[in-house]
Amino acid sequence: MLKTILFVSLLLSSFFSIAETVIVENPAALKATISKAKPGTILLLKDGTWNNAAIQLQGKGTAKAPIIIMPQTPGGVTFSGQSYIQIGGEYLIIKGFHFKNGYSPKREVISFRINNEVLANNCRVSNMVIENYSQPERFKADTWITLYGKNNRIDHSTFVNKLNSGPLIIAELDDERSQQNNHRIDSNYFKGRQRFGSNGGETIRIGVSRYSLTASRTQIVHNYFERCNGEVEIVSIKSGENNVSYNTFYECEGSLVLRHGSGNIVEGNFFIGNNKPFTGGVRVINPRQRVFNNVFYQLQGSNFRAPLALVNGVPNSLINRYYQVKDAVIEKNTFINSAEILFGAGKDAERTLGPENVSFKNNLILTQKNEVYTDVNNDKGIAFADNGLDDAFKGSTPAGFKKVKIKSIQIKGFNLPYDPQYGADIKKLPLIKKEATGATWYRPTVETPARLPKSFKVKAAQSAMIANLIKDALAGDTIILSDAGLYKMTAELTVNKPIIIMAAKNLKSRPVFVNASYKSLPAFISIENGGDLLVKGLAFKGTYESFSAADAGICSTDKPMNRPYLLTIDDCEFYDYNESTNSGFKASKSTLADSLVIINSIFHHMSGNGIDLSSEKDDKGMYNAEYNVVKNCTFTNLLGSAINIYRGGNDESTLGPFVNIDHCTFNEVENREQGTVVRLIGVQQAVITNSNFSYSGQGGRSIQFQEYRWDNILVDHCNFYESGKIESFYNKATGNYIYHIKPKYADPEKLNFQWPDNTLAANDKLSIGVIKQ
Structure with missing residues (x-):
């Protein structure tokens, strides 16, 4: 053992004596140094925060002696503000950096090209972390990493919850130098993506419809996707001859989608839904796709998010629509207690071509439902052969299936069915765990609040205090309005953290917000980025005496906002809004509420x-x-x-x-x-x-x-x-x-619209209409 250690030490000493190691203090020094770098040069960026750093890395290493750019210690350099990296040349390795607290002014945070002339080939981005680096405006699109050129790699990196429009990773095929590229995206941890509420929330996109008849040959392997819920497409394949294999998709509300392109392979993936709603598997479109040796575990999505969905095609389809599924092979997959498989998804007046010449064989299905699959076309486009059904299946056995007695084996904490003839080869599949992916140095920051949440009481005569209390509040604080009188506001209240504003208990009437200024207020309360709000027991009166009005009781901001917010309105009253553009609650453009809950409230006398x-x-x-x-x-x-x-x-x-x-x-x-x-x-x-x-x-x-x-x-x-x-x-x-x-x-005059005699019973056996207010 000692001899081995001495040998390795001598080998490393020999390498570093040949390679030049340079410590770089700042972006200007990096620019000067990278231009002189030779194969084998190691550039160590000085640990610290590099703010607004525009980094261009162009050089030529070799396969045996790449140029390496990294921090003094892994994760030791944080790029913040409006920092970005552009890579061009050959055999560059960029690793160990942290992007945080900012966003890129360019289309990409990391780009595998300097410009249209200088692309990156045989380059690698590794052991990186990008988090809290989204555009402030939700619909301003960018990507965190865009691949150009050929033979590039993104690996062992962690990506946390991109909030704005645009895929997290894109492989572009916009000219011949970036086609048939053999890129590799492997061993990465994609930690969450919230529902985006629009198209453009993919995690990975390979190609685009315009170039979808071109081969990309990108490998997406050994990655862990955790709760990537941005939209229906988690991974969107829009090119040909790609390989998506041996990944884990954990509780993702979407699917791996073969959207455009042909000859793609989906092999050895685990789709783990744990019976969460909308969790999906694989969606197949276009000819010659192969889906085999995958495990679909407790997925509950339907339609386009079905565990397996083969989509109907469009006759004479335009390149950006839906080519017919033809000559597909679906074999040796295991489906465990999931929703029904769907053949002919999306069938409508446009998508009329059912899948054709599809081989569905040697698959294993365990289901507690009475149906194994749904074929909306029933046109014999699917050839079923030698598929296994758990012998406990209670429905009628379809042609091409037979009941078999299933054994189970333990695989990394999962009790999975196994049969040597039917279904995935569980014994040989590498179930990728998140601990085996992502940046090795990264530990998420756990923020400790400065104190426990507090409550602050405000009298009507102290209305001006509320704005300052909100400004100084910590997440979870409560502002209690202690009077039943008028709270006279002269400016809207802006909420940019989770807080509660409520009436004191046992008041005879609700505290009332009114506008006591001579300027119109957009709202009494506006929710800004980072804000969540619960209001309870309050009234919002749109007009008051001869003062100007408020356009809304509560609204979401018209300023840039990328984080979904939560709003709960309980036991509140909105009235006397006298313009057709006024509202009790109004959502502004480009804002998204994750949840809007309005209960026990009254809206009356509004235009x-x-x-x-x-x-x-x-x-x-x-x-x-x-x-x-x-x-x-x-x-x-x-x-x-x-x-x-x-x-x-x-x-x-x-x-x-x-x-x-x-x-x-x-x-x-x-x-x-x-x-x-x-x-x-x-x-x-x-x-x-x-x-x-x-x-x-x-x-x-x-x-x-x-x-x-x-x-x-x-x-x-x-x-x-x-x-x-x-x-x-x-x-x-x-x-x-x-x-x-x-x-x-x-008593309608007192706004009591209960129907007390229970003439009509609701489905919960209470009266129809409001119950109690």
């Missing part, structure tokens, strides 16, 4: 909308809130809509919005010609139950949907008295319990 989430009018599939919950709320005497949620366009990359409206009352709302009380345009998941519509939407609609055929929408256990119709494109929204009975409200 605009009660709840307005309709600012995304570009018709590109974008929307303002993912989860929308409105329960036990009253809307009365509104000239505009009570609820207006908009998602325009036909983009299929997202799940939402989700809308749940329950036990609400709509009285004398939006009776103008062709008006709509509840407007849900493009909402993909909506349930309206136990609600009461009276004297509303008389010139048009009580509820309006503009849905696609696969959207899940339902209106049931609702009453419509002298109110407009329910309108939907496919006329499939209404359930079996729709009533037209005159309600008997307890």
Whole structure:
């Protein structure tokens, strides 16, 4: 052993005596030094924070003696502000750096080219970390790493939760020098990506539709994808002859998608859903794709997020649409307690060509459902042969399947079925764990709060204090309004951290926000980037005496915002908003609420909308809130809509919005010609139950949907008295319990719209409409 150590030490000493090692103090010194670097040169960047560093690394190493650029210690250099790296030349290795607290002013944080003339070939980016490095504006697109040239590698790096538009990694094929590139993306840890609420939330994209008939030959192997939920496509393959193998996809709300290009291989991957909703597997489009030896574990996605989805093609398809699935091989895969396999996903008036000459053989399926798969075409395009079903399967056995007794084996904590003839070769598959991926030096920062959350009481006469309290607050602090009087505001309150603003308990009436200035306020409270808000027991009065008005009670900011926010409104009142552009709550363009929860609240005497989430009018599939919950709320005497949620366009990359409206009352709302009380345009998941519509939407609609055929929408256990119709494109929204009975409200003049005699029972056995306010 001692001889071995001495030999290695002598070998390293010999190498470093030949190679030049240079310590670099700053970007200017790096620029001068890199221009003189020879094969084998090691450039050590001085540890510390390099702010606004524009780094261009151009040089020529060799395979045996690359030029290496790294910190003095791994992770010792943090690039912040508007820093970026551009790489050009041959055999450069860039490793061990940390990008944090900033964003790139360029299209990429790290680019494998200096410009159109100088590309990188045989270069490597390794052991890097990029986190908290998103554009401040959500829809300003960039990528964290873009591959150009050939034979480049991204490995053993950690990428944390990109927030803005654009894939995290792209391989470009925009000229011949970057095609048939043999890039390698391996051993990386992709730690999360929140739902983006629009197209452009992929984690990796290889190619683009314009060059999709070109081979890329990129290898995506041994990576760990954890909760990458940006959109339906986690990995988007838009080129040919790529290999996506031996990766782990853990609780990801999306799929590995063979979107364009042909001759791709998907082998040996683990898709672990743990029964989380919307978790997907592989989606197949285009000819000659091979999907084999993969494990699909407890995936619960459907349609495009099915464990396995083969998509219908478009006749004479344009290059950016859907080529027919032909000559595909789906074999030796194991499906464990997952949703149904879907053949013919997306079938509609355009996508009419079912998969053709697809071989589905030697797969193993364990399912507690009565159906193994759904084939919406039933045109014999799928050839089933020699597939195994768990002998506990209770449904009818389809042709090409037979029941077999399955044994199980333990693989890294998973009890997995194994059969030598059917399904994946579990014994030989490397189940990639996250500990084996990512930057070895990286340890996430755990922030310790300076103190525990506190509560601060404010009297009406101290209204001016509220802004300073919010400014100085720590996350989780509570501001309590202790009077039932008027809180006179002269400027909007801006919230950029999680806080609570609420009324003191046992007040006889709600504290009321009013505008006491001679300038209009965009809102009484505006949620900015980083802010979450819970308001409880408050009133927001739009006009007050002769002072200027407030345009909204609460809004999301019109400033740049990339983080989804949470807003809960409980037991609040919004009234006296006298312009058609006013709203109780209004979401601004380019902002996204992860959850908007409005409960036990009243919206009355307003000329605009009660709840307005309709600012995304570009018709590109974008929307303002993912989860929308409105329960036990009253809307009365509104000239505009009570609820207006908009998602325009036909983009299929997202799940939402989700809308749940329950036990609400709509009285004398939006009776103008062709008006709509509840407007849900493009909402993909909506349930309206136990609600009461009276004297509303008389010139048009009580509820309006503009849905696609696969959207899940339902209106049931609702009453419509002298109110407009329910309108939907496919006329499939209404359930079996729709009533037209005159309600008997307890005391409308005091805004009590309960229906106390329980004439109509809701599906939860309570009264239809509001329960108690």
